[in-house]
Amino acid sequence: MTQENCYVCENPVPEGQSFYEDHGVKVCLNCFRTTPRCKKCKFPSNALEIYPGLGAVCEFCRDAMEDTGMSCYLCSKNIPAWMSYYADYDKTVCQECFAEAKRCFLCRFPHSVESVKGLGHICEFCHDDVIGPEMDLVPFLQPIQAFLKKLRHNPPTDIKFQWVDWHLILGMQMKEPPQFKINFLDEFLHYSYPVIYLKGQFYLIKRMRRQLFLCHMAGQLAAADLCDQYGLQHLQGETPFHALARGWSHWVAYTIAGVLKYQTEQKQLSRWPEAREEEFQKFKAMSEFRKAKEIVVYGHRMLADYAKKYL
Numbered sequence: 650m651t652q653e654n655c656y657v658c659e660n661p662v663p664e665g666q667s668f669y670e671d672h673g674v675k676v677c678l679n680c681f682r683t684t685p686r687c688k689k690c691k692f693p694s695n696a697l698e699i700y701p702g703l704g705a706v707c708e709f710c711r712d713a714m715e716d717t718g719m720s721c722y723l724c725s726k727n728i729p730a731w732m733s734y735y736a737d738y739d740k741t742v743c744q745e746c747f748a749e750a751k752r753c754f755l756c757r758f759p760h761s762v763e764s765v766k767g768l769g770h771i772c773e774f775c776h777d778d779v780i781g782p783e784m785d786l787v788p789f790l791q792p793i794q795a796f797l798k799k800l801r802h803n804p805p806t807d808i809k810f811q812w813v814d815w816h817l818i819l820g821m822q823m824k825e826p827p828q829f830k831i832n833f834l835d836e837f838l839h840y841s842y843p844v845i846y847l848k849g850q851f852y853l854i855k856r857m858r859r860q861l862f863l864c865h866m867a868g869q870l871a872a873a874d875l876c877d878q879y880g881l882q883h884l885q886g887e888t889p890f891h892a893l894a895r896g897w898s899h900w901v902a903y904t905i906a907g908v909l910k911y912q913t914e915q916k917q918l919s920r921w922p923e924a925r926e927e928e929f930q931k932f933k934a935m936s937e938f939r940k941a942k943e944i945v946v947y948g949h950r951m952l953a954d955y956a957k958k959y960l
């Protein structure tokens with residue numbers, strides 16, 4: 650029978666006496682009683698080191714924790730397993746860098762390569778993938794123009810864009826200020842569209858991903874067409890017709906998001922803005938068991954009826 654020594658005092662573990670065993674080594678009962686223990690694994694060790702947010706940690710746990718193979722995308726330092734970190738785009742960012750970072754308004758990533766007045770910071774991942782005031786957006790609209798025709802809409806082709814501060818767009822759509830502070834686009838979308846049609850112009854926030862733009866633009870092109878058909882300047886009014894028309898336009902945006910297979914945007918449109926019209930839910934429920942054609946006939950008939958009654 651082999652006699653193993655105690656890992657702590659290095660004396661032989663007395664025969665017949667129980668001992669503590671972990672990490673492949675033994676510790677005698679005496680050492681086990683008197684040696685401070687690791688916060689993480691309870692191992693008795695004289696080589697404990699204090700880790701912030703974790704406490705005294707033994708050498709075995711330290712080895713396991715340090716070797717994560719993860720490093721910070723921004724400062725390149727190793728990210729130990731005990732430290733929390735931010736992860737997105739297959740990148741990890743350490744706590745320290747995160748604390749100092751300017752975060753992207755569009756996606757929250759903690760690094761900024763551009764600051765846009767009236768919008769916020771933009772990260773490198775969003776930077777090359779967003780639309781902005783210097784771009785000609787009309788060619789992007791072609792695929793949705795064709796689809797809008799199928800939904801029996803004839804939206805304007807001479808389109809005027811107004812790029813504005815997002816606070817202004819929010820103000821156009823909310824009667825009262827939001828209950829929560831808005832720091833990022835996803836929070837903004839809880840309350841507001843990023844594109845809104847008003848008096849012959851399309852107002853939009855200064856940067857957004859093309860996918861988001863296309864879905865919302867589809868809804869607002871439908872809204873513009875309804876304004877044109879029924880002689881309105883916008884759909885922000887209080888009558889049941891306005892509510893129905895807003896619900897319909899929202900359904901158009903939601904449906905086109907589905908056609909284009911923009912799952913993230915479609916999911917957002919099914920939940921946000923929080924104050925979206927009930928009529929949208931009805932059209933959405935219908936589209937689960939009816940063909941688009943039937944809903945189009947029904948939707949336009951309802952709009953015409955409501956216009957007669959309420960406008």
Ligand SMILES: [Zn+2]
Binds near residue numbers: 658660676677681
């Ligand atoms: Zn011992």
Ligand SMILES: [Zn+2]
Binds near residue numbers: 692707709
């Ligand atoms: Zn330990």
Ligand SMILES: [Zn+2]
Binds near residue numbers: 722744
């Ligand atoms: Zn870092």
Ligand SMILES: [Zn+2]
Binds near residue numbers: 753754756757773
């Ligand atoms: Zn971003």
